Amino acid sequence: MRRLFSTLATLLAACIAVILGLAVVAALLFTTRPGDKADTDEGQPDLISCSPGAGAGNIPEEYRELVFAAARTAEVDPSIIAAQIDSESSWNPTAVSPKGAKGIAQFLDDTWAEQGEGGDVMNPNDAIPALGRYMKWIKTYLSNNGFREADNMLELTLAGYNAGIGNVTHAGGIPNNAETRNYIKKIPALAQTKYKDACLPLNQDDIEFVRSRKWSSPLPGGRLTSGYGPRPCPTRNCNYDTLNHQGIDLSTGGGAKVLAPADMEVTYTSNNDYWARWYGTWILGQQMGGEQFVFEFHHCEHGSLKVTVGQKVSAGTPLCIEGNTGNSSGAHLHFQIGKPGTDPTQPTRRNTLDPRPILIAKKVL
Incomplete structure (x- = not known):
């Protein structure tokens, strides 16, 4: 009987080890590749009221042309890139998060190795163009992997930026987690209310009314x-x-x-x-x-x-x-x-x- 219990205990331990191993693999696949962002957006407001005087003039002058160029690369409105930088680092080129995200665009080391093209992550002249390239890369990847006809490509791209494209493809759309769902609302809202002149929502769900x-x-x-x-x-x-x-x-x-x-x-x-x-x-x-x-x-x-x-x-x-x-x-x-x-x-x-x-x-x- 003692030998039977010993055998069962060994089998149980092996099963637990296999389950834990699979959990680790899943975590790596769906949360860290590529470029999962380090900072959390939980607890942030979903929407921000439109304020008078909002516009591209709110982009710091020394970064304005870099933001416009990155937006052209990413094929998004410049206000989206500006809102991402605002949200990530508040335009601080030396920012370092507790989780290791660095620079004005808050890149993690593994993402920077893929998108930085040998530049300096702490140099906005390198980091802002890399942000544009990364957004374009995410959009292209999603377009080539089942989302080409998606009506909400901006939201999907932002979700891939925030949660990792593995989570987006696994979920077949926007991942069902509070941080990402808040992020895809917060960035277009901040873009519209702080970096655009007119209060026309930018995210696709909010402009469904113009499809009529x-x-x-x-x-x-x-x-x-x-x-x-x-x-x-x-x-x-x-x-x-x-x-x-x-x-x-x-x-x-x-x-x-x-x-x-x-x-x-x-x-x-x-x-x-x-x-x-x-x-x-x-x-x-x-x-x-x-x-x-x-x-x-x-x-x-x-x-x-x-x-x-x-x-x-x-x-x-x-x-x-x-x-x-x-x-x-x-x-x-x-x-x-x-x-x-x-x-x-x-x-x-x-x-x-x-x-x-x-x-x-x-x-x-």
Whole structure:
């Protein structure tokens, strides 16, 4: 009997060892590779109220161009990169967490070895570009592993950054843990309320309301050549308009049709008013139904207008031809979106929204 109990005890100990071993392997697979973040976001508020004066000007000036470049690499709005850095280190380039995350972007050693490209993790000139590369790497990995058609790619990418892509792929989406679910809400909220000028939510779940109607690309085949927001002074004499790009630029190289992005009523057209010296031949339109955005189109080719004031057109209707009129250095479309409630017969220049997240949500960019 004593020998039987001894054998059973040995078998039980072996089983426990196997179970513990499997637990360790699972922990390594789903929490540390690649780049699981060291710091916890539990207990942080999910949302932050929008504050007056929010915008890219809140990014420390010495890091602004680095953030814009990292955002282009990551294919996200610059406010997202800014919010991540704010959340990770509060813009402190010498920050070191109790768990070993280092620098302004708080990289762990194993992630830095993969993404740092031999740079110095404590140098923002190396760390901020690495953050952009890492976000792009996560997005590409997820796109190639079952999430290419996901509507919430931004959230999935942020979840991969926070929890590790192993946890995202294992869960088939956002991992069910409080820290990660809080993080994917907190970053877009902080981006919107501190680093964006307009209170339009950036995370995909919050902009589901703009999916309700058919939309078209305003310039099919157009390449994004300039984004929305503050930019360096291009001349010696700069003002609000030259320092703040209030729309996005799209270009096919010239000659392409400019289309109505949604059902709209044409409210203004001109090629010889006060604004034409900058806008060239330009068009204003009030969205019919939906969100009631005001659309603005600049630099149409002279003589190419295909619509008149008061005309109601559906999404995809040709408006003009992409041109090089007004203050333009090459053929392109400057596309601008005014906030709901903006006067649809006047330039929307001080009441704009970033068109890019809206067009992405509409699946036309």
